[in-house]
Amino acid sequence: xxxLDLPPWMLTCLLAPFGLxxxxxxxxxxxxxxxxxxxxxxxxxxxxxxxxxxxxxxxFHNIPLxxxxxxxxxxxxxxxxxxxxxPTVELLTGILFGISPxxxxxxxxxxxKGIICGYALIVLFFTDxxxxxxPDVLQFPLMALGxxxxxxxxxxxxxxxxxxxxxxxxxxxxxxxxxxxxxxxxRWHGATTIWDSVIGLVVxxxxxxxxxxxxxxxxxxxxTRMSTKEPLESGMGMGDFKMLAWLGAFWGWGHMLGILFVAxxxxxxxxxxxxxxxxxxxxxxxxxxxxxxxxxxxVVFWGQMLWQTYQxxxx
Numbered sequence: 001x002x003x004l005d006l007p008p009w010m011l012t013c014l015l016a017p018f019g020l021x022x023x024x025x026x027x028x029x030x031x032x033x034x035x036x037x038x039x040x041x042x043x044x045x046x047x048x049x050x051x052x053x054x055x056x057x058x059x060f061h062n063i064p065l066x067x068x069x070x071x072x073x074x075x076x077x078x079x080x081x082x083x084x085x086x087p088t089v090e091l092l093t094g095i096l097f098g099i100s101p102x103x104x105x106x107x108x109x110x111x112x113k114g115i116i117c118g119y120a121l122i123v124l125f126f127t128d129x130x131x132x133x134x135p136d137v138l139q140f141p142l143m144a145l146g147x148x149x150x151x152x153x154x155x156x157x158x159x160x161x162x163x164x165x166x167x168x169x170x171x172x173x174x175x176x177x178x179x180x181x182x183x184x185x186x187r188w189h190g191a192t193t194i195w196d197s198v199i200g201l202v203v204x205x206x207x208x209x210x211x212x213x214x215x216x217x218x219x220x221x222x223x224t225r226m227s228t229k230e231p232l233e234s235g236m237g238m239g240d241f242k243m244l245a246w247l248g249a250f251w252g253w254g255h256m257l258g259i260l261f262v263a264x265x266x267x268x269x270x271x272x273x274x275x276x277x278x279x280x281x282x283x284x285x286x287x288x289x290x291x292x293x294x295x296x297x298x299v300v301f302w303g304q305m306l307w308q309t310y311q312x313x314x315x
Contacts, residue, residue: 011101019097020064022119023090029123030089033138034131041137052080064090085126092122103301113149116142117250121293124243128289134239139246143201146249150197192252200248204256205241212241240288247292251300258303262295263288 006014028043031051035041048057055077061067068087075082096118104111120142127133192200248256271286 006106008101008106011106012098015100016094016098019094020090022097023093023122024062024064026089026093026119026123027086029138030085030126030130033123033135034127034133050075050077050080053078064094085130089122089126093119096122109149109152113250116145117247117296120246121296125290125293128239128287128293132285132287134243134289136239136242139239139242142246143242143249146201146246147194147197149250150192150194192250192255196252196254197249200251200253200256201245202248203253204245204248207257208241208244208260240292243289243292247296255299255303258299258307259292259295262299262303263291266294267291 025043028048032041032043032046039046048062049055050057052075058076061071061076063070065087068082068090071082073082073084073087074080097115100106100111100115100118104114120138123138124134127135244256244260247259251259267286267288267290270291
């Protein structure tokens with residue numbers, strides 16, 4: 001394939017504009033999927049419109065990044081101030097597509113898998129940040145995809161092609177689900193087998209569910225005896241369980257547990273100061289999905305290296 005022979009910087013120039021377009025659609029998903037009314041969740045046929053005045057947005061007012069800058073961040077019809085989230089999502093998705101050839105061999109299944117994972121994390125990060133919702137309509141299909149990504153290496157283990165990697169020629173499996181060697185990609189990663197994927201899916205949902213159940217029961221047993229506070233129904237949202245489940249299906253149970261561990265650290269760093277300084281109630285909601293989204297690239301790309309460094313006494 002001709003495109004496989006192009007240098008990464010040229011692929012970046014070709015893919016980044018597509019990322020900006022997909023980023024515009026990501027904004028549609030972020031805004032509509034958390035809506036309660038079914039007609040408001042329609043992302044297939046309902047045209048883009050201003051959330052404030054409801055008027056349809058003309059195509060030249062809907063060009064990623066450019067239109068926001070041209071309109072100075074305001075709706076062309078009513079002057080509603082467009083949140084900075086919109087160009088931010090478009091820019092992040094453009095960067096995601098643009099840097100993908102530097103981390104994954106372009107045109108392989110692992111590249112496609114990385115793009116889908118990154119795109120989903122962007123959408124879920126902002127739905128959780130703005131509405132405290134991780135939509136099932138995204139997460140259930142991702143669970144199935146995670147399992148499907150692990151199947152080709154079992155059915156076609158011999159499928160492979162020769163591609164150019166870092167200026168040299170190496171053989172990489174087109175259908176391989178493992179973390180393949182690519183520019184800026186470590187060689188210490190192993191393949192995510194179908195069993196890793198299945199166990200990751202089950203443990204990703206089951207482990208935090210059991211932990212959450214135990215925490216709620218212990219917390220309620222202590223707090224309700226010592227105060228008049230209402231019993232806590234849940235310490236984590238069901239969407240968080242599902243997010244960990246599909247990430248476990250994508251990257252295996254080991255990476256999933258690492259993602260949960262790093263996500264908790266991230267949330268403690270950002271949430272605890274806010275919680276105590278502002279004296280918020282113990283049942284205040286916090287977007288754990290945002291922490292999971294931030295932790296995922298850290299663990300997927302550098303988790304095993306950090307773990308090996310820790311075992312060697314370097315951390």
